[in-house]
Amino acid sequence: MTRSTHSVGPEELMAYLDGELPVERARQCAAHLEQCAECQTLAADLKSVNQQLNLWQVEAAPESVAGAVVPALESWRGLPKSKPGRGLTAGRWPQFRPWVWGLAGAVSALLVVTTLTTLHHQPSPAPSAALSAPAVGDQVAPASPVPPAPMPGEETQSLALKSPVGIASANRLLDRLSDRTSSSFSASDEPRSAQPGSMIARTASVTLVSKDFDQARSELDAVLRRHNGYAAQLTVDAPAGTGRSLTADLRIPASQLDAALAEIKKLGRVEQETQGGEEVTQQYMDLNARLSNARNTEQRLVEVLQQRTGKMADILAVENEIARVRGDIEQMEAERQGLEHRVAYAALQVQLKEEYKASLNLSVPPPSSAAQMKNSLVDGLRAATDSLLGLAQLLLYCGPVLLLWTLILFWPARVLWRRWRASPAAKSS
Amino acid sequence: MITATTSDEQLMLDFQQGCREAFAELFCRYRDPIYGFFRRRLSEFARAEELAQEAFLAILKGIARYEPRATFRTYLYGIAFNLLAAERRKRTPGAVLALEAPEPGSSVETGLWVRQALEKLDGRDREILLLREYEQFSYAEIAELVRIPVNTVRSRLFRARLALKDLLVSQQGLS
Numbered sequence: 001m002t003r004s005t006h007s008v009g010p011e012e013l014m015a016y017l018d019g020e021l022p023v024e025r026a027r028q029c030a031a032h033l034e035q036c037a038e039c040q041t042l043a044a045d046l047k048s049v050n051q052q053l054n055l056w057q058v059e060a061a062p063e064s065v066a067g068a069v070v071p072a073l074e075s076w077r078g079l080p081k082s083k084p085g086r087g088l089t090a091g092r093w094p095q096f097r098p099w100v101w102g103l104a105g106a107v108s109a110l111l112v113v114t115t116l117t118t119l120h121h122q123p124s125p126a127p128s129a130a131l132s133a134p135a136v137g138d139q140v141a142p143a144s145p146v147p148p149a150p151m152p153g154e155e156t157q158s159l160a161l162k163s164p165v166g167i168a169s170a171n172r173l174l175d176r177l178s179d180r181t182s183s184s185f186s187a188s189d190e191p192r193s194a195q196p197g198s199m200i201a202r203t204a205s206v207t208l209v210s211k212d213f214d215q216a217r218s219e220l221d222a223v224l225r226r227h228n229g230y231a232a233q234l235t236v237d238a239p240a241g242t243g244r245s246l247t248a249d250l251r252i253p254a255s256q257l258d259a260a261l262a263e264i265k266k267l268g269r270v271e272q273e274t275q276g277g278e279e280v281t282q283q284y285m286d287l288n289a290r291l292s293n294a295r296n297t298e299q300r301l302v303e304v305l306q307q308r309t310g311k312m313a314d315i316l317a318v319e320n321e322i323a324r325v326r327g328d329i330e331q332m333e334a335e336r337q338g339l340e341h342r343v344a345y346a347a348l349q350v351q352l353k354e355e356y357k358a359s360l361n362l363s364v365p366p367p368s369s370a371a372q373m374k375n376s377l378v379d380g381l382r383a384a385t386d387s388l389l390g391l392a393q394l395l396l397y398c399g400p401v402l403l404l405w406t407l408i409l410f411w412p413a414r415v416l417w418r419r420w421r422a423s424p425a426a427k428s429s
Numbered sequence: 430m431i432t433a434t435t436s437d438e439q440l441m442l443d444f445q446q447g448c449r450e451a452f453a454e455l456f457c458r459y460r461d462p463i464y465g466f467f468r469r470r471l472s473e474f475a476r477a478e479e480l481a482q483e484a485f486l487a488i489l490k491g492i493a494r495y496e497p498r499a500t501f502r503t504y505l506y507g508i509a510f511n512l513l514a515a516e517r518r519k520r521t522p523g524a525v526l527a528l529e530a531p532e533p534g535s536s537v538e539t540g541l542w543v544r545q546a547l548e549k550l551d552g553r554d555r556e557i558l559l560l561r562e563y564e565q566f567s568y569a570e571i572a573e574l575v576r577i578p579v580n581t582v583r584s585r586l587f588r589a590r591l592a593l594k595d596l597l598v599s600q601q602g603l604s
Contacts, residue, residue, distance in 0.1 A: 011587045018561070020568050020583075049594045053562045056543040061464030061481060068482045069456060072489055073449055304541075 006039065008032045013039055014046055059296045062289035064282070199284050200277040201342040202254050204261055205349035210268030213244050213354035220248070220350065223263045227256040229345075243356030250348040257346040264350060271353075284339050291332045298325045437501035445492055456485060459505055462564070466509050469563060471516070480516060484509045503570050506560075510574055546596035554589035561586055 008016070008029050015021050016029035033039050210216035217236075224231065229252035238244040252260045265273070301322045305315065367375075431440065431454050443451035463484050467477035487508045488495075495504070547555055557575065560566045568586070572579045 011583050014587050014590065015568070015583055018568070045594050046590055049590050049597070050562065052543055052597055053558075053593075056469070056547075058465045058468040061460045062478060065460055065464060065478055065481050066456070069485045069489070072486055073452055076449070076489060 006032070006036065008039065010039075010042055013042060017043060017046055057300075059293045062293070063285045064289060067282075198279065199281040199339070199343045200254075201280050201339075202257055202275070202277045202346035203348075204257060204275045204346065205273070205351075206261065206264060206270060207272040207351040207353070208265070208268035209271055209353045209355050211355045213246075213352070216267040216352055217246060219267050220246075220264065220352065223260055224250060224252075226263075227252050227260040229253065229256075229260065229348075232347075243354035245354065246350070246352040248350045248352075250350060251345040252348050254344060254346045257348065261348065264348075268352065268355075280339055280343060284336070284343075287332055287336050287339065291329065291336065294325055294329045294332065298322060298329065301325065438497040441492070441495055441497065441501055445495065452489065455488075455501070459485075459502075463505065463509055466506065466564060467513065469559060470513055476516070480509070480512050483512055487512070499573065500570075503566075503573055506564060506566070507574055542597065542600050546593055546600060549596055550589055550592055554585045554592070557582055557585045558589040558593065 012021065012025070013029060013033070016026055016033075019026075021029060033043060208216070223229075229250055231248050231250050233247075233249040235247045236244065237246075261275075301318055305318050305322070431443070431448075431450055435443075435451075435454070437455060437458070440451040440455050444455070460481070464477060464481040467480045468474070471477045471480070484505065488505065491508075547558070550558065553575075557571055560571050560574065561568075566574065568579050568582045571582045571586075575582070
């Protein structure tokens with residue numbers, strides 16, 4: 001069967017495969033396709049192209065896409081109420097063609113002019129109701145079947161892209177995206193502090209002076225146990241002649257930080273207290289997006305490796321790329337875990353000082369003069385020995401270097417010295 | 430009451446009435462497709478993301494003028510199409526819609542061969558093919574977006590598919 005004898009054209013066949021033909025014509029096409037080997041080949045080619053096109057998949061949209069949209073949505077106050085013509089939708093207003101609106105506008109304008117002229121000729125003022133005719137032009141619908149799409153830069157420039165305000169809000173929207181039944185993303189004006197989706201790494205530090213150091217220390221351990229925290233580092237110093245001190249770097253579950261801090265502050269007099277919080281939501285979202293992209297890339301690379309047969313160099317290049325992407329993924333996962341831990345556990349630094357009370361202990365007699373003299377002699381001998389040992393160490397340390405430079409510089413110095421001595425200037429002097 | 434079956438157009442009307450939840454639902458539905466639209470046509474990951482944002486912001490700002498005469502999908506992609514055209518004009522004045530070379534380092538990926546073959550197609554034919562294959566538009570919707578007759582859409586689509594088949598076959602033969 002030649003192409004000229006086909007009852008269905010090739011483009012029609014394609015339209016049939018795309019489901020774009022009317023039912024009756026599609027039936028005819030199907031019947032023809034069953035009989036015609038040439039058309040079957042063409043159909044197979046078209047399907048093959050379709051399948052190969054499906055191989056090109058792009059990654060999902062990063063979560064940061066919501067970053068600029070959410071603040072704009074939050075700042076959106078709805079359509080202005082003062083202008084009755086604005087925001088009225090075609091669903092509630094009759095759909096007239098533009099020329100109908102134009103005609104109505106012309107008639108309204110004529111009525112206004114006529115009324116004004118009439119009023120102008122009347123001696124007494126009349127209510128000028130006609131002056132408040134609505135601005136018809138505001139409601140003229142576009143002629144295009146597709147509603148007019150705002151051109152880029154037309155109105156969107158007034159909205160700040162990637163506003164920092166939107167970070168937490170974006171997180172809220174993302175929460176909503178993950179749980180569509182949630183009603184948290186409502187039009188209600190909730191206070192901005194109520195942001196359950198925000199990721200904040202909290203830090204605090206407190207410096208205390210305690211009269212009873214031992215009790216404060218044991219209380220501190222008890223507070224840690226009660227609030228399921230742990231000490232990342234703890235140091236106690238007890239130098240002579242001054243009070244003891246404790247420096248601890250604690251990790252407390254973020255939800256219990258306030259309670260734990262309140263209890264710790266009761267352990268003594270607070271000398272200094274600081275609190276901080278770092279918003280890591282954006283960082284976390286970016287990390288997640290990068291991680292997702294990297295995983296997709298890895299998946300695609302693995303598919304490439306499985307499906308494609310090419311040169312050995314190409315295969316090695318793909319394998320290297322897979323190894324690199326895997327390394328990136330593991331690094332990003334570690335970063336993400338670190339971030340999650342920083343958010344889950346607040347860092348609390350505690351410095352506890354003992355209030356030092358000097359005591360005059362007269363029960364221990366001072367050492368005798370002979371003992372003091374003996375101690376001084378021993379100290380002097382020890383200092384002399386130390387200085388001799390130090391000198392010996394210095395010589396041993398510097399000796400080889402000095403010897404080396406002496407050997408290097410001796411002969412040139414000697415030659416120079418002899419020449420200088422043989423010179424007339426030296427003789428005259 | 431917004432459900433998964435609420436139509437896009439109804440959501441837009443609800444949004445006009447002040448229901449932000451409706452916009453959030455639309456954003457959920459079209460975030461990935463719109464991003465994919467730009468991602469397939471632009472080489473820069475970040476620029477695709479920004480333009481996807483701008484498309485939704487344009488919806489937000491133009492809500493007062495929205496009228497459900499066509500599907501919301503066509504309306505949204507009309508905006509995206511305009512943004513893309515403006516982006517192209519900004520970069521290369523007078524240029525038609527064209528695929529850009531992939532970013533360095535992203536060359537090894539599934540579909541690279543498809544992308545390379547698509548790059549060799551005529552710009553207008555390619556755009557119609559992309560709209561059909563990846564955005565799943567009907568012939569009539571493509572005609573509305575690109576503002577050409579439906580029969581022209583069909584001819585160009587057919588031409589693009591055959592050309593692409595030849596290109597893919599020749600590439601596979603080389604590999």
